[in-house]
Amino acid sequence: GEDVEQSLFLSVREGDSSVINCTYTDSSSTYLYWYKQEPGAGLQLLTYIFSNMDMKQDQRLTVLLNKKDKHLSLRIADTQTGDSAIYFCAESESSGSARQLTFGSGTQLTVLP
Amino acid sequence: DTAVSQTPKYLVTQMGNDKSIKCEQNLGHDTMYWYKQDSKKFLKIMFSYNNKELIINETVPNRFSPKSPDKAHLNLHINSLELGDSAVYFCASSQEWTGELFFGEGSRLTVL
Numbered sequence: 299g300e301d302v303e304q305s306l307f308l309s310v311r312e313g314d315s316s317v318i319n320c321t322y323t324d325s326s327s328t329y330l331y332w333y334k335q336e337p338g339a340g341l342q343l344l345t346y347i348f349s350n351m352d353m354k355q356d357q358r359l360t361v362l363l364n365k366k367d368k369h370l371s372l373r374i375a376d377t378q379t380g381d382s383a384i385y386f387c388a389e390s391e392s393s394g395s396a397r398q399l400t401f402g403s404g405t406q407l408t409v410l411p
Numbered sequence: 412d413t414a415v416s417q418t419p420k421y422l423v424t425q426m427g428n429d430k431s432i433k434c435e436q437n438l439g440h441d442t443m444y445w446y447k448q449d450s451k452k453f454l455k456i457m458f459s460y461n462n463k464e465l466i467i468n469e470t471v472p473n474r475f476s477p478k479s480p481d482k483a484h485l486n487l488h489i490n491s492l493e494l495g496d497s498a499v500y501f502c503a504s505s506q507e508w509t510g511e512l513f514f515g516e517g518s519r520l521t522v523l
Contacts (some may be wrong), residue, residue, distance in 0.1 A: 333512075338516070338517075339516055340501055340503070340517055342514070346511070398459065399512065401453075
Protein backbone atom coordinates (compact mmCIF):
# COMPACT_ATOMS: atom_id res chain seq x y z
CA GLY A 299 0.00 0.00 0.00
CA GLU A 300 0.92 3.64 -0.09
CA ASP A 301 3.42 4.92 2.43
CA VAL A 302 4.28 8.50 3.29
CA GLU A 303 7.18 9.25 5.62
CA GLN A 304 8.33 12.36 7.43
CA SER A 305 10.78 13.15 10.17
CA LEU A 306 9.00 13.67 13.47
CA PHE A 307 10.58 16.86 14.82
CA LEU A 308 12.15 20.09 13.60
CA SER A 309 13.29 23.11 15.63
CA VAL A 310 14.27 26.43 14.11
CA ARG A 311 14.94 29.95 15.37
CA GLU A 312 12.43 32.68 14.65
CA GLY A 313 13.31 34.40 11.38
CA ASP A 314 15.15 31.41 9.94
CA SER A 315 13.82 29.22 7.15
CA SER A 316 12.26 25.84 7.93
CA VAL A 317 12.40 22.91 5.55
CA ILE A 318 10.13 19.96 6.19
CA ASN A 319 10.75 16.87 4.10
CA CYS A 320 8.52 14.02 3.00
CA THR A 321 8.98 10.87 0.94
CA TYR A 322 6.24 8.76 -0.59
CA THR A 323 6.11 5.43 -2.35
CA ASP A 324 3.07 5.59 -4.62
CA SER A 325 4.30 6.45 -8.12
CA SER A 326 0.75 7.03 -9.30
CA SER A 327 0.24 9.95 -6.91
CA THR A 328 -1.05 12.90 -8.85
CA TYR A 329 -1.63 15.35 -6.03
CA LEU A 330 0.58 16.02 -3.02
CA TYR A 331 -0.46 18.19 -0.11
CA TRP A 332 0.76 19.96 2.97
CA TYR A 333 -1.63 20.29 5.89
CA LYS A 334 -1.04 22.17 9.16
CA GLN A 335 -2.44 21.15 12.54
CA GLU A 336 -2.32 23.61 15.41
CA PRO A 337 -2.76 22.35 19.00
CA GLY A 338 -6.30 21.25 19.77
CA ALA A 339 -7.50 21.83 16.22
CA GLY A 340 -8.18 19.91 13.05
CA LEU A 341 -5.94 19.94 10.00
CA GLN A 342 -5.99 22.83 7.55
CA LEU A 343 -4.79 22.66 3.97
CA LEU A 344 -1.75 24.89 3.44
CA THR A 345 -0.93 24.17 -0.16
CA TYR A 346 -0.85 21.42 -2.76
CA ILE A 347 1.06 20.61 -5.90
CA PHE A 348 0.24 18.60 -9.00
CA SER A 349 2.69 15.85 -9.81
CA ASN A 350 3.56 17.46 -13.16
CA MET A 351 4.96 20.49 -11.34
CA ASP A 352 8.42 20.86 -9.79
CA MET A 353 7.78 23.86 -7.63
CA LYS A 354 4.99 25.99 -6.26
CA GLN A 355 5.39 29.22 -4.33
CA ASP A 356 2.76 30.89 -2.22
CA GLN A 357 3.96 33.86 -0.15
CA ARG A 358 6.30 32.44 2.51
CA LEU A 359 5.70 28.84 1.42
CA THR A 360 7.67 27.03 -1.27
CA VAL A 361 6.88 23.46 -2.23
CA LEU A 362 9.47 21.44 -4.12
CA LEU A 363 8.66 18.12 -5.75
CA ASN A 364 11.24 15.64 -7.02
CA LYS A 365 9.06 13.06 -8.70
CA LYS A 366 11.98 10.82 -9.64
CA ASP A 367 13.03 10.48 -5.99
CA LYS A 368 9.44 10.73 -4.71
CA HIS A 369 10.49 13.53 -2.42
CA LEU A 370 8.40 16.52 -1.40
CA SER A 371 9.51 19.43 0.73
CA LEU A 372 7.90 22.47 2.29
CA ARG A 373 10.03 25.53 2.93
CA ILE A 374 8.72 28.24 5.22
CA ALA A 375 10.63 31.49 4.88
CA ASP A 376 11.05 33.85 7.84
CA THR A 377 9.54 31.33 10.25
CA GLN A 378 7.43 32.88 13.00
CA THR A 379 6.33 31.53 16.39
CA GLY A 380 2.81 31.22 14.97
CA ASP A 381 4.15 28.64 12.53
CA SER A 382 4.72 26.21 15.40
CA ALA A 383 2.44 23.29 14.61
CA ILE A 384 2.42 19.79 13.16
CA TYR A 385 2.81 19.65 9.39
CA PHE A 386 1.42 16.68 7.50
CA CYS A 387 2.41 15.62 4.03
CA ALA A 388 -0.30 13.70 2.12
CA GLU A 389 -0.73 12.10 -1.26
CA SER A 390 -3.72 10.92 -3.23
CA GLU A 391 -4.31 8.73 -6.23
CA SER A 392 -6.31 9.95 -9.17
CA SER A 393 -7.76 6.67 -10.36
CA GLY A 394 -10.56 4.59 -8.97
CA SER A 395 -13.69 5.57 -7.14
CA ALA A 396 -12.25 5.12 -3.65
CA ARG A 397 -10.06 8.21 -3.70
CA GLN A 398 -8.46 9.00 -0.41
CA LEU A 399 -5.57 10.84 1.13
CA THR A 400 -2.71 8.98 2.76
CA PHE A 401 -1.07 11.12 5.41
CA GLY A 402 2.47 11.03 6.71
CA SER A 403 3.15 10.84 10.43
CA GLY A 404 3.47 14.60 10.74
CA THR A 405 6.48 16.80 11.59
CA GLN A 406 6.27 18.80 14.79
CA LEU A 407 7.79 22.22 14.02
CA THR A 408 8.94 24.21 17.03
CA VAL A 409 9.95 27.82 16.48
CA LEU A 410 12.27 29.17 19.15
CA PRO A 411 12.32 32.90 19.94
CA ASP B 412 -20.21 29.83 11.67
CA THR B 413 -18.30 26.59 12.12
CA ALA B 414 -17.95 24.77 8.80
CA VAL B 415 -17.47 21.25 10.19
CA SER B 416 -18.66 20.73 13.74
CA GLN B 417 -18.32 17.67 15.91
CA THR B 418 -19.86 16.83 19.24
CA PRO B 419 -18.83 16.06 21.85
CA LYS B 420 -15.33 17.55 21.91
CA TYR B 421 -14.32 15.36 24.82
CA LEU B 422 -15.69 11.97 25.79
CA VAL B 423 -14.52 9.90 28.76
CA THR B 424 -16.13 6.52 29.23
CA GLN B 425 -15.64 3.03 30.59
CA MET B 426 -14.63 -0.05 28.63
CA GLY B 427 -17.58 -1.93 27.23
CA ASN B 428 -19.82 1.11 26.85
CA ASP B 429 -21.40 2.27 23.59
CA LYS B 430 -20.92 5.87 22.47
CA SER B 431 -21.62 8.10 19.49
CA ILE B 432 -19.90 11.11 17.97
CA LYS B 433 -21.88 13.43 15.74
CA CYS B 434 -20.66 15.50 12.82
CA GLU B 435 -22.34 18.15 10.74
CA GLN B 436 -21.02 20.28 7.87
CA ASN B 437 -22.65 23.42 6.50
CA LEU B 438 -20.43 23.70 3.44
CA GLY B 439 -22.77 21.87 1.06
CA HIS B 440 -20.11 19.21 0.43
CA ASP B 441 -21.03 15.83 -0.98
CA THR B 442 -18.34 13.76 0.74
CA MET B 443 -17.69 13.27 4.45
CA TYR B 444 -15.03 11.28 6.30
CA TRP B 445 -14.02 9.93 9.65
CA TYR B 446 -10.33 9.86 10.54
CA LYS B 447 -8.67 8.48 13.65
CA GLN B 448 -5.58 10.18 15.10
CA ASP B 449 -3.64 8.14 17.62
CA SER B 450 -1.40 9.32 20.44
CA LYS B 451 1.56 9.57 18.05
CA LYS B 452 -0.49 11.92 15.82
CA PHE B 453 -0.71 9.32 13.06
CA LEU B 454 -3.85 9.97 11.02
CA LYS B 455 -5.74 7.15 9.36
CA ILE B 456 -8.95 7.18 7.37
CA MET B 457 -11.76 5.03 8.71
CA PHE B 458 -14.77 5.75 6.51
CA SER B 459 -15.92 7.96 3.68
CA TYR B 460 -19.46 8.69 2.53
CA ASN B 461 -20.50 10.36 -0.69
CA ASN B 462 -24.10 11.57 -0.80
CA LYS B 463 -25.03 9.22 2.05
CA GLU B 464 -23.41 6.24 0.35
CA LEU B 465 -20.43 4.46 1.90
CA ILE B 466 -17.47 4.61 -0.51
CA ILE B 467 -14.45 3.93 1.70
CA ASN B 468 -14.43 1.46 4.54
CA GLU B 469 -10.94 0.77 5.76
CA THR B 470 -10.03 -2.12 7.99
CA VAL B 471 -11.93 -1.00 11.03
CA PRO B 472 -13.53 -3.31 13.62
CA ASN B 473 -17.23 -3.75 12.99
CA ARG B 474 -17.84 -2.27 16.43
CA PHE B 475 -17.54 1.03 14.55
CA SER B 476 -20.62 1.89 12.53
CA PRO B 477 -20.98 5.12 10.58
CA LYS B 478 -24.40 6.50 9.78
CA SER B 479 -25.24 9.27 7.34
CA PRO B 480 -28.86 10.41 7.67
CA ASP B 481 -28.27 13.08 5.01
CA LYS B 482 -25.28 14.44 3.16
CA ALA B 483 -24.66 17.12 5.79
CA HIS B 484 -24.32 14.65 8.65
CA LEU B 485 -22.05 11.70 9.34
CA ASN B 486 -22.22 10.13 12.77
CA LEU B 487 -19.95 7.50 14.26
CA HIS B 488 -21.27 4.92 16.68
CA ILE B 489 -18.87 2.71 18.61
CA ASN B 490 -20.02 -0.42 20.45
CA SER B 491 -18.24 -2.22 23.26
CA LEU B 492 -15.49 0.35 23.63
CA GLU B 493 -11.94 -0.90 24.20
CA LEU B 494 -8.87 0.80 25.63
CA GLY B 495 -7.29 0.91 22.17
CA ASP B 496 -10.17 3.03 20.89
CA SER B 497 -8.79 6.00 22.84
CA ALA B 498 -7.83 8.57 20.21
CA VAL B 499 -8.93 11.80 18.63
CA TYR B 500 -11.57 11.25 15.97
CA PHE B 501 -11.80 13.82 13.20
CA CYS B 502 -14.69 14.39 10.88
CA ALA B 503 -13.94 16.05 7.54
CA SER B 504 -15.73 16.97 4.35
CA SER B 505 -14.83 17.79 0.76
CA GLN B 506 -16.57 18.78 -2.44
CA GLU B 507 -14.77 18.31 -5.74
CA TRP B 508 -11.87 15.94 -5.47
CA THR B 509 -9.09 18.49 -5.01
CA GLY B 510 -7.86 16.83 -1.86
CA GLU B 511 -8.88 19.81 0.22
CA LEU B 512 -10.46 18.35 3.27
CA PHE B 513 -12.16 20.61 5.79
CA PHE B 514 -11.68 19.15 9.24
CA GLY B 515 -13.68 19.50 12.41
CA GLU B 516 -11.87 20.26 15.66
CA GLY B 517 -11.81 16.63 16.70
CA SER B 518 -13.44 14.57 19.42
CA ARG B 519 -11.05 13.23 22.03
CA LEU B 520 -12.23 9.84 23.23
CA THR B 521 -10.71 8.39 26.39
CA VAL B 522 -11.64 4.85 27.34
CA LEU B 523 -10.86 3.89 30.96
